[in-house]
Structure formats: C-alpha cells, structure tokens
Amino acid sequence: MGYIDQQEVYRTTESGKQIFQHYFPGYPFGSKKTHVSIRADDKTPSALISLYNGLWRITDFGNQQEVNSMPAVQFVMWREGLEFVDALRFIQEVILGRKINGTPFKKPRYQAEYDWREMTPNDQKGKYNFKYKESPTEKDLKSVGRYVTAPLLKRFNCRAVTQYELCSFSKKHKRDVVHIFKSTDDFPIFVFDYGDFKKLYKPFELDKKYRFSYIGTKPKDFIYGHEQLKAVTNEFVNAETGDHSPPKNKPDARVKELYRCSGESDALNLASLGFHVYWLNSETATMNHAQWKKLDALCLNHYQIMDMDETGQQSALSFALKHIKLHTIALPQWLNQKKDWRGNPCKDLKDFVNISGSEKEQTLKNFQVLKRKSMPIKFWSTTTAKNGNVSYHLNLEYYYHFLKAHGFYVMDSIYHKKAGYCYARVKGKVIDLVHPDDIKRLAKRFTKEWIRSKNLKDEIQVLNKINSSNQIGEANLQELVKVEPVFTHSTKTEEFIHFNNGSLRITKESIEKVAHSELKANILGQLIINNRNITHVQDRNISLIKTPMFEVKTSEGYQELLDRLNKVKTTEEREKINVELATFAELDRYSLKINDEDFIFIQFLKDLSRIHWRQELENSQELTEEEKKEQELVMINLLFVLGLNLAEYKDPNRPWLTFLQDMKISQVGKSSGRSGKSVLSSAIGFVRPTFYVAGRHKDITNKTDFIYDGFTKLHNNIEIDDLYEYADFNFFYTQITGKREINSKHISKQILDYPDSGKMLISSNFELQNTDSSTLARILNAGVSDYYHEKTKYNDYKETRSLASKFGKNIYDDFTEEEWNKFYNLAANCIQLSQRFNKIQPPMANLEKRQLRREMTRGVGKEEEFYIWANTYFVPAPENNQEEISPEHETFGYFNRFIVKEKAFEHFKETLPKSTAGKYKATQFKKSLKAFCEYYAYELNPIEKCGSNQANIDSRRIVKTIDGRTSEVFYISTGKEMDTPNFQEASKTENELPF
Numbered sequence: 001m002g003y004i005d006q007q008e009v010y011r012t013t014e015s016g017k018q019i020f021q022h023y024f025p026g027y028p029f030g031s032k033k034t035h036v037s038i039r040a041d042d043k044t045p046s047a048l049i050s051l052y053n054g055l056w057r058i059t060d061f062g063n064q065q066e067v068n069s070m071p072a073v074q075f076v077m078w079r080e081g082l083e084f085v086d087a088l089r090f091i092q093e094v095i096l097g098r099k100i101n102g103t104p105f106k107k108p109r110y111q112a113e114y115d116w117r118e119m120t121p122n123d124q125k126g127k128y129n130f131k132y133k134e135s136p137t138e139k140d141l142k143s144v145g146r147y148v149t150a151p152l153l154k155r156f157n158c159r160a161v162t163q164y165e166l167c168s169f170s171k172k173h174k175r176d177v178v179h180i181f182k183s184t185d186d187f188p189i190f191v192f193d194y195g196d197f198k199k200l201y202k203p204f205e206l207d208k209k210y211r212f213s214y215i216g217t218k219p220k221d222f223i224y225g226h227e228q229l230k231a232v233t234n235e236f237v238n239a240e241t242g243d244h245s246p247p248k249n250k251p252d253a254r255v256k257e258l259y260r261c262s263g264e265s266d267a268l269n270l271a272s273l274g275f276h277v278y279w280l281n282s283e284t285a286t287m288n289h290a291q292w293k294k295l296d297a298l299c300l301n302h303y304q305i306m307d308m309d310e311t312g313q314q315s316a317l318s319f320a321l322k323h324i325k326l327h328t329i330a331l332p333q334w335l336n337q338k339k340d341w342r343g344n345p346c347k348d349l350k351d352f353v354n355i356s357g358s359e360k361e362q363t364l365k366n367f368q369v370l371k372r373k374s375m376p377i378k379f380w381s382t383t384t385a386k387n388g389n390v391s392y393h394l395n396l397e398y399y400y401h402f403l404k405a406h407g408f409y410v411m412d413s414i415y416h417k418k419a420g421y422c423y424a425r426v427k428g429k430v431i432d433l434v435h436p437d438d439i440k441r442l443a444k445r446f447t448k449e450w451i452r453s454k455n456l457k458d459e460i461q462v463l464n465k466i467n468s469s470n471q472i473g474e475a476n477l478q479e480l481v482k483v484e485p486v487f488t489h490s491t492k493t494e495e496f497i498h499f500n501n502g503s504l505r506i507t508k509e510s511i512e513k514v515a516h517s518e519l520k521a522n523i524l525g526q527l528i529i530n531n532r533n534i535t536h537v538q539d540r541n542i543s544l545i546k547t548p549m550f551e552v553k554t555s556e557g558y559q560e561l562l563d564r565l566n567k568v569k570t571t572e573e574r575e576k577i578n579v580e581l582a583t584f585a586e587l588d589r590y591s592l593k594i595n596d597e598d599f600i601f602i603q604f605l606k607d608l609s610r611i612h613w614r615q616e617l618e619n620s621q622e623l624t625e626e627e628k629k630e631q632e633l634v635m636i637n638l639l640f641v642l643g644l645n646l647a648e649y650k651d652p653n654r655p656w657l658t659f660l661q662d663m664k665i666s667q668v669g670k671s672s673g674r675s676g677k678s679v680l681s682s683a684i685g686f687v688r689p690t691f692y693v694a695g696r697h698k699d700i701t702n703k704t705d706f707i708y709d710g711f712t713k714l715h716n717n718i719e720i721d722d723l724y725e726y727a728d729f730n731f732f733y734t735q736i737t738g739k740r741e742i743n744s745k746h747i748s749k750q751i752l753d754y755p756d757s758g759k760m761l762i763s764s765n766f767e768l769q770n771t772d773s774s775t776l777a778r779i780l781n782a783g784v785s786d787y788y789h790e791k792t793k794y795n796d797y798k799e800t801r802s803l804a805s806k807f808g809k810n811i812y813d814d815f816t817e818e819e820w821n822k823f824y825n826l827a828a829n830c831i832q833l834s835q836r837f838n839k840i841q842p843p844m845a846n847l848e849k850r851q852l853r854r855e856m857t858r859g860v861g862k863e864e865e866f867y868i869w870a871n872t873y874f875v876p877a878p879e880n881n882q883e884e885i886s887p888e889h890e891t892f893g894y895f896n897r898f899i900v901k902e903k904a905f906e907h908f909k910e911t912l913p914k915s916t917a918g919k920y921k922a923t924q925f926k927k928s929l930k931a932f933c934e935y936y937a938y939e940l941n942p943i944e945k946c947g948s949n950q951a952n953i954d955s956r957r958i959v960k961t962i963d964g965r966t967s968e969v970f971y972i973s974t975g976k977e978m979d980t981p982n983f984q985e986a987s988k989t990e991n992e993l994p995f
Contacts, residue, residue: 016072
C-alpha cells in the first residue's frame with residue numbers, strides 16, 4: 001500500500017478548500033452566514049465551513065457529536081465511509097484527478113470473504129486447514145513492506161494464504177460448521193509456519209487484537225529468526241581464502257550486526273534492507289541471561305529498534321537496562337508527525353521503511369544514519385595506555401540515554417521560579433518533579449546505587465570516576481530529553497483516584513480498578529512547593545470493595561420527574577418540570593441504605609447527621625418519621641458534599657462553594673465548635689491535594705495579596721478553615737465562577753482559568769454575613785449536628801463527647817489498613833453519588849433560622865437586640881379585644897392587628913444605646929421584622945391586608961388613616977391558630993439565653 005502524505009494533500013488542496021469545493025460548488029468561503037446541508041434529514045442547512053488553525057473545517061450544528069470542526073480529510077472519511085488512506089486516495093483520484101467521470105472508485109473491503117460448509121467425518125473441531133498461494137502477489141508483498149520479496153518471506157517461513165478453514169461452533173446456525181475465510185487483494189492473509197505452531201497474520205485487519213493470532217501451542221521463550229541466523233554465511237570467514245577471523249571477545253560470532261525488532265512486520269522490513277534480525281513473542285517479552293548470552297555471542301554489534309509509542313519506549317528501555325552493551329536505535333521525531341494507513345501517528349520501523357527515502361538505496365542510507373546515533377546503557381569506556389594503565393571516561397550522550405532509560409527528563413516549570421524549569425523522574429505513569437538544586441545529588445546517588453547493583457568487576461573504578469567527575473552536574477543535566485507531561489485525567493463522566501497498585505476509575509454506572517498503564521495521562525507523584533508535597537497518588541494499595549459502602553436512591557415520584565426531564569423536547573416543558581422538581585418536598589426525594597454500619601467513618605457521618613440526638617438520648621423520645629428523614633437527608637448531603645469536592649472535574653454548570661456550618665440554632669456570634677467539621681473537611685485532603693488556609697484571623701479578607709501563596713493548578717481544593725465571623729464573603733464568591741489570581745512569593749504569578757482554579761470549601765462556626773440571591777446561588781450548604789461537643793460552664797451539655805471518647809481512637813491517625821481501604825472505597829462511592837445527582841442540599845430549616853437570626857442583628861450588633869425586643873414586644877391580643885389597630889401608647893404590639901410602624905420603630909430604638917439608635921434606619925427595621933416573621937413562620941403584611949392600591953400590594957405596604965392622619969402600619973399574621981412564641985420558652989428549647 002503506497003504512502004500518501006496528508007500534509008502534502010492539504011498543501012495541494014489549499015488547506016482542504018478544494019476538497020470542500022468538490023462537495024459544495026460555489027460555496028462562499030469566508031462567509032459566516034452561509035450554511036450547507038450534509039444530512040438527508042437536515043431540513044434547514046446547518047453546517048458551516050470555516051478556516052481554523054490553518055485548515056478549512058466543517059461543523060454541523062445539528063450533529064456536533066459527529067461533525068465538529070472536522071478537517072477536509074476526516075470529512076471525506078465520514079462522508080464516503082472510508083479508512084484514512086483510502087480517503088487520501090479518493091482525494092487524489094476522484095477529487096483532484098476527476099476520476100469520477102472515468103472508472104468508478106473502488107472502495108476497499110478490509111475483511112476476508114466468508115463462506116461456510118457442513119462438517120464431514122474428516123473435519124475435526126478446533127482444527128485449521130490452509131490453502132496457500134504458489135507465490136505471493138505484488139499486492140501481498142506490499143502489504144507486508146515496501147521492499148519485501150517472496151524469497152524473503154520464504155526464508156522466514158511465511159506463506160501467502162488463499163483461504164483457510166476453521167471447524168468450530170456457529171452462533172448463527174447453532175451447530176458446529178466449517179468456517180471458510182478467503183483472502184482478497186484488499187485483505188491478504190499470511191501464515192508463519194514454525195512446525196509445532198503457526199502464527200496467522202492479517203496486515204489490514206482493522207481490529208488490532210485480531211491482526212495476529214497463534215495456532216497451536218506457542219513456546220514460552222521462542223526466539224523468531226534464530227534458526228535463520230544460524231544458517232547465514234559467516235561474515236568473519238574470508239570467502240576467497242577461507243580464513244576465519246572472529247572478534248577476540250566473541251569467537252562464535254557469525255554476523256557483524258544483529259537487530260532485535262519488536263515484531264514480525266518490523267523484522268521483515270528491516271531484513272528487506274539486508275540486515276540480520278530476530279524478535280520475541282511480543283514487544284514486551286524478555287529473555288533470560290543464558291538465551292541472551294547465546295544470541296549475543298553470534299554478533300559483533302547488537303542493536304534494537306525502539307518504537308515511538310509509550311509501550312514501545314518502555315519495553316525497549318527496560319530491555320536495554322538488562323543488557324547494558326545493547327545499542328538502542330531511536331526512530332526520528334518527524335515520523336510521529338506522519339499518519340499510517342489507519343490515520344494513526346506512525347511509530348515503528350515498518351512505517352519508517354515505507355516512508356523514508358524515494359528508493360531502497362536512500363532508505364538504507366537513512367537507516368544507517370539512525371544506526372550511527374544509537375546508544376547503549378553503558379555510559380563509560382576505558383582506554384589502555386602503553387604502560388598498561390587503564391583510564392575511565394564518561395560519555396555524556398550515553399549518560400543522558402542511561403538517565404532517560406531510568407525515567408529522568410527535563411521540563412519547563414512555572415513552579416521553579418528562578419530556573420523556569422525542573423527535572424522529571426518518570427516511573428511508569430507516575431512523575432516526580434525534582435528541583436534543579438536537587439538533581440545533581442539525586443542523579444549521582446541513583447547512578448552509584450545502580451552501578452553497585454550490577455556486580456561489575458570494575459565497580460570501584462567506575463564509582464571513582466563518577467565521584468571525581470564534574471561532568472555529572474546540573475549545567476550538563478539540562479541537556480536531558482525534554483518531556484511535557486499531562487496530569488489531567490478526569491472529565492464530566494469519568495473520575496480517578498490513584499494508588500501505588502493502580503487506580504479506581506469512577507463513572508456514574510460503575511467503579512473499577514485499572515492499571516496505571518491503561519491511563520492516558522500521567523500521575524503527579526511529587527512536587528514540593530513551600531515545603532509542602534503535592535501528589536496525586538495515595539501511598540497505599542487499594543482493593544476494590546464491590547458492594548458500595550452506601551446506596552442513595554430516589555423516591556418513585558421524584559425519579560419520575562427526573563425521567564420526564566430527560567425526555568423533554570421543548571424549553572417550556574423543561575421549565576415546567578424544573579419547577580416541579582424545585583417544589584418537590586426535600587425530605588421525600590431520597591432514601592439512604594448503609595451497607596457497612598460498622599465502619600468508623602460511616603458511624604462518624606451518622607453522628608454528624610443526628611440533629612435530634614438530644615431528643616433521643618436525653619429525653620428518651622422516639623423520633624418521628626419526619627425527624628428520621630431529616631437526619632437521613634443531612635447524611636446524604638454530607639456524602640454528596642464529600643463527593644463533589646473529591647471529584648477533580650470542575651463542572652461549569654455547578655460552580656458552587658461549599659459552606660460547612662453547625663446546624664444547631666444558637667445565639668448569633670456564639671461559637672459552638674468541637675462538632676467535627678474540621679475532621680470532616682480533612683477527609684478531602686487525604687484523597688486530593690488540598691490547599692489549606694487558616695480562616696480565623698481578622699485580616700483574612702483584608703490582607704489578601706498572598707492568601708493563595710503556594711496554590712497551583714495541580715491542587716484540587718482550597719479549604720478555608722474556621723472562617724472569621726465578619727470576613728468579607730464577597731472576596732471568595734467572586735472567584736467561584738471565574739478565574740483565580742495567584743500571587744506567590746516563590747513561584748510566578750498565575751491567572752488560573754475556571755477548570756484549574758480549584759474547588760473551595762469554607763467551614764465556619766458563624767452564619768453568612770450576606771445572604772442575597774447572588775451569594776446563595778453560589779453555595780452548596782452543608783451542616784453538622786452538635787452530637788460531638790465540649791461541656792463547659794457556659795452551656796448546658798451533660799458531658800463532653802468526642803471521637804476518642806466514643807470510639808477509643810481517632811479517625812485517620814488510628815486507621816488500620818483495612819479502614820484506609822474502606823475509606824478510599826467510600827470516597828469513590830461519594831464521587832459516584834455526585835456524578836449521579838446535580839445538587840443535594842441538607843434540610844434547610846435550621847440553617848435558614850440561623851441566617852434569619854443573623855439578619856436581625858444588622859444595624860445593631862450581635863447581642864441580638866432586635867430578636868430580644870421582638871420576642872417581648874409582640875404579644876397576642878386579649879380575647880375581649882376586638883380593636884382593628886393595636887394600642888399606640890403601649891409597650892407592646894398585638895399579633896393579628898395593625899401596628900403603627902413609627903411607634904414600634906421608636907419603641908425599639910429606645911432599647912438601644914443612643915449612638916446606635918441614631919444610626920439605625922427604618923429600612924433595616926422592616927428587614928428585621930420580615931426576618932422575625934420568617935423565623936416563626938408568620939406572615940408580614942398579608943396581601944389581603946394591603947388594600948386595593950396595586951403599588952402597595954406589590955410592595956406589601958399597608959397605609960391606614962388613624963385619628964384623621966395617614967400612617968404606615970404593619971400586620972403580623974400568625975395564621976388561624978395563634979401559636980405565640982413565649983420568649984422564655986423559646987430560649988429554653990434552644991438550651992441557652994440569647995442575652
């Protein structure tokens with residue numbers, strides 16, 4: 001199959017413009033308004049062609065999942081149903097060559113022709129029968145390699161197949177039949193026949209796992225090409241004289257050069273250039289020392305070719321580390337920019353041979369250049385003087401290769417401000433970032449340890465050379481190979497938690513353990529910033545617990561609404577269902593099932609959720625069903641909060657800050673504490689790199705220049721612990737939905753985009769100062785009970801209850817390995833919960849009441865002057881009092897009666913210090929009245945009391961004429977049955993006095 005260069009196709013078609021012109025003649029390229037149709041069901045043209053990143057592309061706004069910024073070649077593949085190379089050929093022959101008016105374009109069919117027949121007595125189940133061609137066709141040979149010949153295939157026991165039969169069960173016919181597979185010009189088939197076993201080879205098989213298959217029993221340590229090597233003419237024997245002059249150190253050598261290849265196709269292509277080759281069972285296979293010694297003895301110089309993909313690189317370097325004199329040949333970087341026939345980046349020797357050079361002589365010359373650049377792991381050499389003294393020398397280029405084989409690279413880094421770069425130690429998928437100041441010490445120590453491990457005869461001499469050499473220094477190490485790792489794994493649908501022995505892959509459908517090698521991106525192992533280590537891998541092994549630690553399910557009615565939402569077709573329908581979802585009773589939405597009641601962290605979460613514990617434990621009262629549901633919802637919310645903050649992906653549709661506080665209603669400004677909030681929030685830092693900020697100091701939101709000093713996009717979370725009562729909350733929430741500016745004393749200033757700006761959790765013993773709609777929309781609430789508490793002379797608790805007093809151990813510090821394993825499985829379950837549901841809030845009644853108490857302090861102070869005054873000022877009217885308006889000259893005002901606002905306002909101000917009373921505004925008085933009414937579920941100024949004036953109705957304002965003058969009044973409706981709060985009783989239920 002001839003190679004067609006995609007880049008050349010784009011060059012000759014004006015970056016793909018001519019290709020699109022073929023399909024859409026007369027299209028006004030450059031227009032942003034003209035659309036075309038590319039689907040039969042496209043009633044209105046919805047596809048737009050535009051120039052982006054140097055190529056003309058097409059986007060179908062009615063089918064963006066398939067056609068989104070698609071370049072011309074990929075469009076031809078999509079439109080014509082072609083493989084990559086055939087799309088290029090179609091462009092050359094049909095679009096550019098206008099072959100469409102001549103011979104029809106033949107679309108290749110990349111599969112064998114299939115037939116079947118019934119079994120006969122001579123057929124044996126599981127057996128193969130082959131029919132071979134007398135000689136391979138030219139197309140057969142080209143499918144293997146550019147310069148491959150029939151004699152070469154024969155030499156390596158490879159034959160072209162006409163057809164083969166397999167006797168096996170047929171799902172279609174539901175019985176054993178003989179399946180017949182016939183090769184075609186488009187789909188050649190080969191067999192490598194090794195006697196006891198065979199290997200089937202289909203070069204154009206689209207599914208990679210079926211490209212090669214073994215027939216018979218494959219020997220474990222078979223070396224392909226070994227027999228051919230033993231049969232070659234000895235290159236150290238003079239053909240004319242018969243003199244045999246092998247190398248002194250290799251008397252059994254037969255060839256000057258021997259090459260280890262990664263597989264059959266690479267080996268045959270290199271052999272087609274005249275080289276001696278061998279290969280093993282797989283790219284990652286190894287050989288024992290005896291095998292290596294026997295094979296290496298047959299050659300003067302030993303080489304291997306390293307593929308360009310990650311597996312090929314790791315396998316080749318790992319092999320080289322075991323055989324330090326083996327020279328490794330690296331393929332050129334330009335090869336990776338080319339595409340193979342499937343459209344994948346070229347990566348192996350077969351690709352190089354098929355692309356490099358216009359003819360065989362040039363290809364051979366280009367390969368010889370690569371060979372001259374090859375390097376062994378052994379980076380030292382010796383010379384012997386005439387007097388017999390041996391000198392040791394270090395080869396820096398070889399040493400760089402040695403370090404690369406052990407995962408040492410250099411990379412750009414904004415986290416190392418002075419240097420602008422750092423070093424990377426790659427161990428599989430895990431990468432440690434090393435400061436330039438540490439690399440010399442690390443490299444020398446590592447090198448010396450490696451030398452000692454090899455049991456070399458001249459170990460002391462080599463170590464002395466390393467000790468005395470100035471070559472291994474930071475300045476020279478900057479020449480290491482550069483690497484550009486990517487540490488982002490998670491997406492909207494997929495999350496990962498990494499461990500020493502693998503990763504947990506989390507989707508809303510499943511949780512599974514996967515090997516690091518299956519991951520697309522790298523894993524950050526270590527980065528030291530401000531003496532703190534940032535890591536994405538937990539220094540523990542993980543064992544997946546198949547049964548989830550808990551299960552959260554939706555109620556039947558709530559799930560029905562969610563199902564309807566997923567099926568809506570119009571915006572109107574969606575809005576209607578969203579209203580129904582918002583008004584669905586919060587306590588009836590979810591149910592919780594705990595599958596491991598004994599796990600200490602589960603018990604801890606249950607305790608944090610026990611907002612009615614005093615009723616149970618101290619009053620010995622059984623909880624109502626509603627109270628049980630409230631506690632269950634508190635726990636579901638805590639599990640959801642953990643999951644949302646543990647998920648790496650930052651969803652722009654869920655730009656929330658988590659605000660964690662106590663659910664106990666207490667006096668404004670009074671800090672309870674010791675309730676377990678910090679223990680809960682610490683869980684995040686044991687799973688994700690978390691940036692900690694102590695929030696209690698008064699300047700937390702005033703002196704903010706370096707508040708995020710040390711935070712990086714490699715962090716996942718920001719935790720503001722124990723936020724100061726009067727901190728300016730606006731400082732935080734303005735960063736929630738957008739970019740975050742990072743000023744640091746030790747690294748360069750950064751402006752982090754939303755996806756990299758970190759999730760934020762703020763814990764506080766106090767309520768929010770600001771509760772406007774904009775703030776509330778940015779918050780995911782979380783609350784904990786006071787089940788854990790400290791008994792002091794200032795409260796009425798009967799005992800002190802802590803984790804240590806209840807369990808006899810601490811969470812995290814005293815975890816066993818089994819408990820850590822359960823903890824990380826629980827973390828994965830929490831992440832999955834956050835993937836399944838959009839937003840789960842706790843029962844809001846207590847949190848809202850705390851906030852209403854805070855609202856009533858505005859303009860006065862945290863002594864709760866308004867709350868105290870209102871609880872004594874407003875009283876029920878006497879049964880015999882039928883007056884419409886509450887008495888103006890009394891020190892009280894009646895519920896369910898009109899009260900003159902000015903009189904009540906002045907009465908309240910009389911309770912305040914003069915300095916405060918002079919500043920207190922009527923507008924704040926009305927806000928506090930409203931908060932007081934909401935606190936007790938009263939209604940301020942019911943609509944039916946506002947009269948007929950529409951402006952008054954809209955603003956809930958009441959105006960009355962009293963004694964001939966117009967006055968603004970207000971009305972507090974308690975409902976049909978009067979349930980007046982007695983101030984002393986209300987205080988007792990809250991276990992404290994508010995003054």
